[in-house]
Amino acid sequence: MEQETKCIDAGYTPKNGEPRMIPIIQSTTFKYDTSEDMGKLFDLEADGYFYTRLQNPTNDMVAKKIAALEGGTAAMLVSSGQAANFFAVFNIATAGDHVIASTSIYGGTFNLFNVTMRKMGVDFTFVDPDCSDEELEAAFKPNTKAVFGETIANPSLTVFDIERFAKAAHAHGVPLIVDNTFATPINCRPFEWGCDIVTHSTTKYMDGHDATVGGAIVDSGKFDWMAHKDKFPGLTTPDDSYHGITYAEKFGKEGAYITKATAQLMRDFGSTPSPMNSYLLNLGLESLAVRVQRHCENARKVAEFLENNEHVSWVNYPGLKSSKYYGRAKKYMPNGTCGVISFGVKGGREAASRFMSSLKLAIIATHVADAHTCVLHPATSTHRQLTDDELTACGVLPDMIRLSVGIENVNDIIADLDNALNA
Numbered sequence: 256m257e258q259e260t261k262c263i264d265a266g267y268t269p270k271n272g273e274p275r276m277i278p279i280i281q282s283t284t285f286k287y288d289t290s291e292d293m294g295k296l297f298d299l300e301a302d303g304y305f306y307t308r309l310q311n312p313t314n315d316m317v318a319k320k321i322a323a324l325e326g327g328t329a330a331m332l333v334s335s336g337q338a339a340n341f342f343a344v345f346n347i348a349t350a351g352d353h354v355i356a357s358t359s360i361y362g363g364t365f366n367l368f369n370v371t372m373r374k375m376g377v378d379f380t381f382v383d384p385d386c387s388d389e390e391l392e393a394a395f396k397p398n399t400k401a402v403f404g405e406t407i408a409n410p411s412l413t414v415f416d417i418e419r420f421a422k423a424a425h426a427h428g429v430p431l432i433v434d435n436t437f438a439t440p441i442n443c444r445p446f447e448w449g450c451d452i453v454t455h456s457t458t459k460y461m462d463g464h465d466a467t468v469g470g471a472i473v474d475s476g477k478f479d480w481m482a483h484k485d486k487f488p489g490l491t492t493p494d495d496s497y498h499g500i501t502y503a504e505k506f507g508k509e510g511a512y513i514t515k516a517t518a519q520l521m522r523d524f525g526s527t528p529s530p531m532n533s534y535l536l537n538l539g540l541e542s543l544a545v546r547v548q549r550h551c552e553n554a555r556k557v558a559e560f561l562e563n564n565e566h567v568s569w570v571n572y573p574g575l576k577s578s579k580y581y582g583r584a585k586k587y588m589p590n591g592t593c594g595v596i597s598f599g600v601k602g603g604r605e606a607a608s609r610f611m612s613s614l615k616l617a618i619i620a621t622h623v624a625d626a627h628t629c630v631l632h633p634a635t636s637t638h639r640q641l642t643d644d645e646l647t648a649c650g651v652l653p654d655m656i657r658l659s660v661g662i663e664n665v666n667d668i669i670a671d672l673d674n675a676l677n678a
């Protein structure tokens with residue numbers, strides 16, 4: 256099946272007389288005839304459901320659809336993008352381990368790694384995604400367990416060189432994890448470039464309607480844990496908290512990683528999505544391919560409009576020929592990048608603020624990547640405590656506007672921007 260068809264049909268095939276839609280199985284628990292039947296599930300000897308904190312049929316069907324879209328062998332849904340990135344890393348890197356991450360990542364992920372996971376004893380080295388080979392090589396340590404980056408970074412919009420980072424990770428016997436939230440599997444499939452594990456904040460384009468926060472983790476099934484037995488004891492030696500199961504032996508390359516994340520991390524941290532939320536996510540997934548196409552079409556036209564506007568000082572969009580990342584974007588995302596653009600308004604912080612309050616269609620919101628066009632001016636909102644000098648030092652210019660282009664008619668979006676820029 257092509258991607259458009261998978262958006263509709265993957266993950267669930269109704270049998271005779273069954274519901275057409277992925278059904279909402281809103282039940283905490285599941286009934287069995289004998290305790291032996293249930294025992295087999297607890298021992299991971301049989302497939303099935305016993306408690307929704309660990310697994311739920313609705314969540315699993317939607318996860319299967321996302322796995323099919325990414326071309327992976329196994330996937331799980333979690334309750335947010337934050338939980339997805341935490342589980343994805345913590346599943347293979349724990350106290351005493353080290354991870355290399357790109358500096359160009361979502362601020363929430365940066366805090367998770369640099370503050371909270373450090374408190375848990377995981378060490379991180381952050382590297383510029385455009386660093387030299389020598390710098391990248393120097394970042395690896397004997398206890399490095401993974402490399403992490405974002406296909407298109409939120410909000411800097413840098414494009415990650417997946418193939419290059421995958422090669423470096425594999426040369427050191429560790430997997431590459433890529434957060435593919437902004438590109439979505441419609442525009443980029445990181446597994447085709449050597450990435451081993453993909454994460455998503457499904458809150459963004461996958462849901463796409465401002466309806467539900469969620470996350471997903473997908474395994475390519477390609478990383479050979481047993482070939483690097485000493486590095487990944489959690490997968491390659493018996494789990495005493497699960498009757499001595501060795502995940503990589505029992506579930507193979509295709510299933511070990513997600514089974515371990517479910518059996519240990521979901522069991523212990525409980526970041527389970529509600530089946531109702533997964534149902535809403537599935538509605539978003541059904542139209543993902545057509546929406547992403549429209550987001551990209553609109554964003555390209557808006558970026559070109561901004562680039563030619565006298566009140567705009569700079570435009571950053573990887574789909575523009577003038578972008579430093581245009582060539583890399585063409586390689587990894589030949590059909591389009593995303594709907595998010597950042598740009599500067601001439602006149603700095605004050606002019607940017609006046610621009611914001613003159614918008615009528617675009618809404619001011621701390622959100623990106625959904626059907627509604629929305630804008631954020633970091634200098635007067637998320638970063639308002641900082642001076643102009645401090646803002647510049649952390650790469651958020653005082654005049655910077657983050658614009659998430661929606662799927663309204665592009666002429667209305669441009670007219671709104673034009674009006675506000677003139678104001």
Ligand SMILES: *Cc1c(COP(=O)(O)O)cnc(C)c1O
Pocket residue numbers: 335336337338361363364405408409434436437455456457458459468469470
């Ligand atoms: C929003 C976002 C996250 C965090 O996701 P939540 O669903 O808000 O927890 C992680 N990565 C990227 C790239 C994001 O845009």
